[in-house]
Amino acid sequence: MRITNRHGGTSAEPYGSRNLGGLCGDDPEAVAANRAKTAAEFGLDRTVFMRQVHSADVRYVTEPFGDDPPPLDGVFTDVPHLGLAALCADCAPVLLADPVAGLVGAAHSGRVGTVLGVVPALVEAMAGHGADPARMTALIGPMACGSCYEVPAGMRREVAEVLPEVWSITRDDTPALDLRAGITSQLARAGVRDVTHDTRCTIETPDLFSHRRDGRTGRFAGYVWLEA
Template sequence: MRITDRHGGVSAEPYDTRNLGGMCGDDPEAVAANRSRTAAEFGLDRVVFMRQVHGADVRYVTEPFGDDPPPLDGVCTDVPGLGLAALCADCAPVLLADPEAALAGAAHSGRAGTVAGVVPALVAEMVARGADPGRMTAMIGPMACGSCYEVPAELREEVAATLPEAWSITRRDTPALDLRAAITAQLGRAGVAKVVHDTRCTIETADLFSHRREGRTGRFAGYVWLEP
């Protein structure tokens, strides 16, 4: 399980430099070069990227989708050496693995996808293919933290009605959402007890892309794969 940052690529401003997102306005050749360079650094020949739509659809995969990926926010595989990537710039990359069952998964879990239940859906898909939540390790990557992710009060109440753990306030005592707490709770309810965190806040961390901080910007990614 690995998390990239914004350094070491070829993209120009405002995507400088390791932008891995193909739908944010960057030069497609630069994105392709960044993806190829990152895969090589991780020892991967093939990587699955999704067309992320802030939903809860997940799919089992055995190969990359190519130039026209379907609208998905979660993928899992049992193919060794096939990388799975979740692109983010304030949303959470959530990576899952059950090495004994030889299954790995990746999800993009922003506000809408978290409420819709993309992470529990991914756990369920992996369980259906032989994984055991009690054996799984989950990594929740960097995201907008609960002290920075300011939202209208009405939206906070709407989300908290489904996920009470998401209720939060900013350092200025304004309404906020804590998606890390909500996703952690979802994993716990799904039976996944071993959860590790990269607790960096994207809004506060200049080494990571943040849509809220920068507006037009690139995407970092969480990668997971099974060793061949």
């Protein structure tokens, strides 16, 4: 499991320089070069990228989708050296693995996807293919933190009705969401106890892309794969 940052690629500003997102306005050739470079550094044969739409839809995959990926926010596989990537710039990349079953998964979990339950959906789908949540390890990657993710009070109330753990306030005492706490609680209820956190806040970390901080910007990614 690996988390990329914004350095070491070929994209020009405001996407400088390792932008891996193909739908944010960057030069497609630069994005392709960045993806190829990252795959080579990780020793991956191929990588699956999704067309992320803030859903709870997940799918088993055995190969990349090509130039027209379907709308999904979670994928899993048992194919060695096939990378799974979740693109983010304030939402959470959530990576899962059951090495005994030989299954790994990746989810993109923002506010809407978290409310809809994309991470529990991925755990359930992997379990349907032989994984055991009690054996799974999870990495919740960088995201906008609960002290920075300011939202209207009504939105906080609506989300907390589904996931009470997300209720938060900013450092200025304004309404906020703590998606990390919400996702952690979802994993626990799904039976996943071995959870590691990359607690960096995207808004506060210049090495990571942040849409809330910068507006027009690129995407970093969480990667997971099976070794042979």
